[in-house]
Amino acid sequence: MKRSLFVMITVAAICCFAGCAQKAEHKTVKEEKAASTTSDTTQYKSEPKGDIDVLKKSYPDWIKNGEVNYPYTLKSQELKEAKSYNERTKLVNVPQEITESCSTAELLHLIEEYPLLDLSLYDTMDIAVENYRNVNTAFDEFFQRENGPKEALNALQQNAKNLSAIKDPEVYKRTLDGMQLELYVVLSAHGYESLGAKQAANVKQIVTQMKDAIEQDQANASTTKIDIDKLITDKRWTKELS
Numbered sequence: 001m002k003r004s005l006f007v008m009i010t011v012a013a014i015c016c017f018a019g020c021a022q023k024a025e026h027k028t029v030k031e032e033k034a035a036s037t038t039s040d041t042t043q044y045k046s047e048p049k050g051d052i053d054v055l056k057k058s059y060p061d062w063i064k065n066g067e068v069n070y071p072y073t074l075k076s077q078e079l080k081e082a083k084s085y086n087e088r089t090k091l092v093n094v095p096q097e098i099t100e101s102c103s104t105a106e107l108l109h110l111i112e113e114y115p116l117l118d119l120s121l122y123d124t125m126d127i128a129v130e131n132y133r134n135v136n137t138a139f140d141e142f143f144q145r146e147n148g149p150k151e152a153l154n155a156l157q158q159n160a161k162n163l164s165a166i167k168d169p170e171v172y173k174r175t176l177d178g179m180q181l182e183l184y185v186v187l188s189a190h191g192y193e194s195l196g197a198k199q200a201a202n203v204k205q206i207v208t209q210m211k212d213a214i215e216q217d218q219a220n221a222s223t224t225k226i227d228i229d230k231l232i233t234d235k236r237w238t239k240e241l242s
Helices: 002-038 077-081 085-091 096-101 104-112 125-135 137-142 148-165 169-186 197-219 228-232
Strands: none
Touching: 077 085, 096 137, 104 137, 104 148, 104 169, 125 137, 125 169, 148 169, 148 197, 169 197
């Protein structure tokens, strides 16, 4: 009896140790992933100098009147009839040649007008951005541009001025989604270092405005789910925004 009890205790201890080891390994992997996410080792690109209009013959559906826009919207029949998410992403993936010729401001416009953009599908901005970078060249290129934070800050300030005047619920939600993306870029390690004291103070004001807007938006049963508090209390940015 004593021998059986000893064996049972030994087996339980081994299982417990193995479980703890597995948890520790999982935690280490998560910490390493988090560390790799927060480190800023990207080799940034300069903005190209050229005229996007030279590509309009090759991509008439994408380029019109000197501007790049998606040939489909979320209401387009082509997107509705696509059989899978993968098919839909292919239909609205910006051709690489266009992406590499776009100004950084044009890229920001493309990622904010991306027909399949919906931040409510993701728990964190890191996950959302990683997903969109994997399926759309405009996202990936924008986050490699050296002047991305500057363009994001300009857009963030402009959208903050116009937000209260927006009456259309869909436009309001897309604007908030765009502002969250812009804030994410501005608060990145690469972006925040380039802010002056006045700009940093302005960003704090905008964050307060966004929090109020999102609370109001949620009260109106919007699908905006990413918690702005979760975004701005990230360990990377808590100190700067406190």
